[in-house]
Amino acid sequence: SILLEVHDLHANVEDTEILKGLNLTVKRGEIHAIMGLNGSGKSTFAKVLAGHPAYRMTGGEILFNGMDITSLAPEERARAGLFLAFQYPVEIPGVANDQFLRLAYNTVQRQRGKEELDPLEFDDFVREKMKLLDMNPGFLDRSVNEGFSGGEKKRNEILQMALLEPMLAVLDETDSGLDIDALRIVAKGVNQLASQDNALILVTHYQRLLDYIEPDYVHVMEAGRIIKTSGKELALELEAHGYDWISGDKTRAS
Ligand code: ADP
Ligand code: MG
Ligand code: MG
Numbered sequence: 001s002i003l004l005e006v007h008d009l010h011a012n013v014e015d016t017e018i019l020k021g022l023n024l025t026v027k028r029g030e031i032h033a034i035m036g037l038n039g040s041g042k043s044t045f046a047k048v049l050a051g052h053p054a055y056r057m058t059g060g061e062i063l064f065n066g067m068d069i070t071s072l073a074p075e076e077r078a079r080a081g082l083f084l085a086f087q088y089p090v091e092i093p094g095v096a097n098d099q100f101l102r103l104a105y106n107t108v109q110r111q112r113g114k115e116e117l118d119p120l121e122f123d124d125f126v127r128e129k130m131k132l133l134d135m136n137p138g139f140l141d142r143s144v145n146e147g148f149s150g151g152e153k154k155r156n157e158i159l160q161m162a163l164l165e166p167m168l169a170v171l172d173e174t175d176s177g178l179d180i181d182a183l184r185i186v187a188k189g190v191n192q193l194a195s196q197d198n199a200l201i202l203v204t205h206y207q208r209l210l211d212y213i214e215p216d217y218v219h220v221m222e223a224g225r226i227i228k229t230s231g232k233e234l235a236l237e238l239e240a241h242g243y244d245w246i247s248g249d250k251t252r253a254s
Contacts, residue, residue: 003028003065003168003199010059011048018044020224029196033210033235034203036221037243042203046172050084051077065167079111081167097156098140101126105163129162133188151182158189169193172203187212207239220246
């Protein structure tokens with residue numbers, strides 16, 4: 001069944017149109033990769049899906065689980081089962097990570113009408129998840145994202161995803177400097193979460209991540225649209241031949 005349907009999406013940052021008619025359909029059980037050159041609008045798309053306030057939708061529709069989520073706030077989208085890392089605060093100095101994670105977890109549990117966990121119960125639960133992801137438990141005592149490296153932030157994002165078990169997760173591999181361990185944790189988290197009931201969208205500039213995660217579809221974005229969709233072999237072709245052969249923009253210098 002269809003989980004996400006994006007139809008003719010247009011969106012602005014300030015007064016500049018960035019997304020110019022993007023179409024995408026994601027069904028349950030699928031993993032989609034969105035690739036494309038820097039500046040093609042991948043992160044903008046992820047942020048518009050999250051309902052980030054700096055991005056204004058100017059046309060089209062976003063149906064999630066059959067529901068128009070356009071007017072929903074980021075936290076309402078999270079309640080509906082959509083996970084995007086930046087729905088949550090980036091840095092909260094002085095708040096320990098385990099407190100932050102429990103707060104995020106319990107908020108979503110409450111919204112879903114499910115049981116909340118007290119600190120001891122949560123501690124068992126989070127440590128179990130961390131074991132599955134090969135994550136160092138020392139992470140729990142750190143201050144939220146304060147002084148986290150890019151790779152550590154990514155690990156924490158995956159841990160949040162593993163805890164919240166969303167229906168649709170959108171991961172933006174914004175950090176090009178992820179080391180191999182961080183990549184493996186991303187891949188583990190994704191491969192553990194993936195089931196026939198949910199779906200994942202991986203936004204990635206690099207083919208590298210797809211050595212560990214096998215997408216059902218690879219999409220290429222250019223100038224705010226998806227200009228090509230194919231199977232996982234497309235990522236390898238992009239790795240070997242770059243983006244120019246696919247580009248609709250014949251004026252671009254190569
Ligand atoms: P990608 O993730 O594919 O590299 P982005 O979505 O980050 O692309 O950016 C697409 C275009 O939108 C770029 O031209 C970028 O400069 C512009 N853009 C994105 N976010 C902002 C912003 N907050 N303010 C101004 N311009 C932005
Ligand atoms: Mg970019
Ligand atoms: Mg980006």
